[in-house]
Amino acid sequence: MNTKNLALTTYYLYSLIITLIPLPWWYYNVGGIFIIYDSPFQISMILLGENLILGYILNIIFNAIRIYVAVNLGYSLLLLLLRKEVTKYTTMVWLPVFYLIDPVVVYLVIKYLVPAVTGISFNYPFFIIGSEIINTNYQGYNISLLIQSYPTILYWFTLVCTILYVVYLLLKK
Amino acid sequence: MNLGKVIGTIAAVLFIILYLSTIQHYITDGISQLNSFNNLSSVNFAIVYSNTSELVIKANNPLQVPIYICNVSGQYIYLPSPVKILPLSSSNITLRITNYSNLYNNIKENKETISVTVRVENTTIVKVVNI
Numbered sequence: 001m002n003t004k005n006l007a008l009t010t011y012y013l014y015s016l017i018i019t020l021i022p023l024p025w026w027y028y029n030v031g032g033i034f035i036i037y038d039s040p041f042q043i044s045m046i047l048l049g050e051n052l053i054l055g056y057i058l059n060i061i062f063n064a065i066r067i068y069v070a071v072n073l074g075y076s077l078l079l080l081l082l083r084k085e086v087t088k089y090t091t092m093v094w095l096p097v098f099y100l101i102d103p104v105v106v107y108l109v110i111k112y113l114v115p116a117v118t119g120i121s122f123n124y125p126f127f128i129i130g131s132e133i134i135n136t137n138y139q140g141y142n143i144s145l146l147i148q149s150y151p152t153i154l155y156w157f158t159l160v161c162t163i164l165y166v167v168y169l170l171l172k173k
Numbered sequence: 174m175n176l177g178k179v180i181g182t183i184a185a186v187l188f189i190i191l192y193l194s195t196i197q198h199y200i201t202d203g204i205s206q207l208n209s210f211n212n213l214s215s216v217n218f219a220i221v222y223s224n225t226s227e228l229v230i231k232a233n234n235p236l237q238v239p240i241y242i243c244n245v246s247g248q249y250i251y252l253p254s255p256v257k258i259l260p261l262s263s264s265n266i267t268l269r270i271t272n273y274s275n276l277y278n279n280i281k282e283n284k285e286t287i288s289v290t291v292r293v294e295n296t297t298i299v300k301v302v303n304i
Binding site: 029031032033047048049050052053054056057060061063065068069070071072074075076087089133140141142143144145146148159 | 176178184186260
């Protein structure tokens with residue numbers, strides 16, 4: 001096996017392991033009232049200290065996605081190892097990167113969409129990782145919330161998938 | 174579309190079908206759980222006891238997390254120290270009255286404004302009420 005195929009094999013094997021790890025990638029906390037632990041393959045939502053049961057239904061769909069991605073990675077890995085053909089399955093390349101785009105979407109929604117729809121405006125600061133306090137005024141109530149958004153340790157390992165694929169592309173050149 | 178995508182789709186669909194029977198049960202439970210959050214407004218207060226120097230209020234906490242009453246302050250009434258109300262329980266809050274007759278007159282003239290600060294987890298809510 002040449003180096004570029006070795007890089008691709010490593011990418012598939014590593015991605016397969018990452019996909020099968022049943023742990024969240026990201027942690028999002030809105031004032032301690034609403035907490036989300038998620039990855040593209042699972043989600044858990046806690047509202048006021050209670051696990052949301054509706055999250056279990058979402059989890060069935062998320063886990064189905066996990067199975068789909070895992071089967072594809074396994075199939076591509078098998079074809080490579082049997083030296084039949086080189087297939088490219090790049091889902092695990094962009095999924096970790098997508099998580100960095102996610103807070104941008106949240107920011108745009110809270111900053112522009114929520115005030116337009118509900119009339120409640122937030123001084124929502126733009127940030128991807130970290131914690132910030134936001135203040136708002138709702139029906140005479142002054143509310144201040146501590147927003148936290150952090151990747152889990154596993155998230156940093158998922159970025160290796162992207163790096164491995166980039167290495168493969170560089171070797172291919 | 175290669176064979177991997179076909180097998181993957183079949184496996185994913187089979188997985189969903191396997192759990193389909195539980196979904197109905199999750200939906201009913203999930204909706205009743207969401208409805209239980211509507212009762213949040215039932216954080217209610219009732220006057221237990223009062224005399225010229227203090228006012229005792231009973232507050233209940235219907236949440237799974239503690240509620241902190243951080244501050245209550247008006248012109249003639251205040252909370253001497255913060256109170257923690259444990260999850261799913263109620264607790265008595267003792268407010269000190271500094272000047273009963275002035276307070277009474279203010280309330281009668283609808284002039285007494287009280288600022289209440291409540292904290293739940295990392296969220297602080299401040300409300301100014303006029304009584």
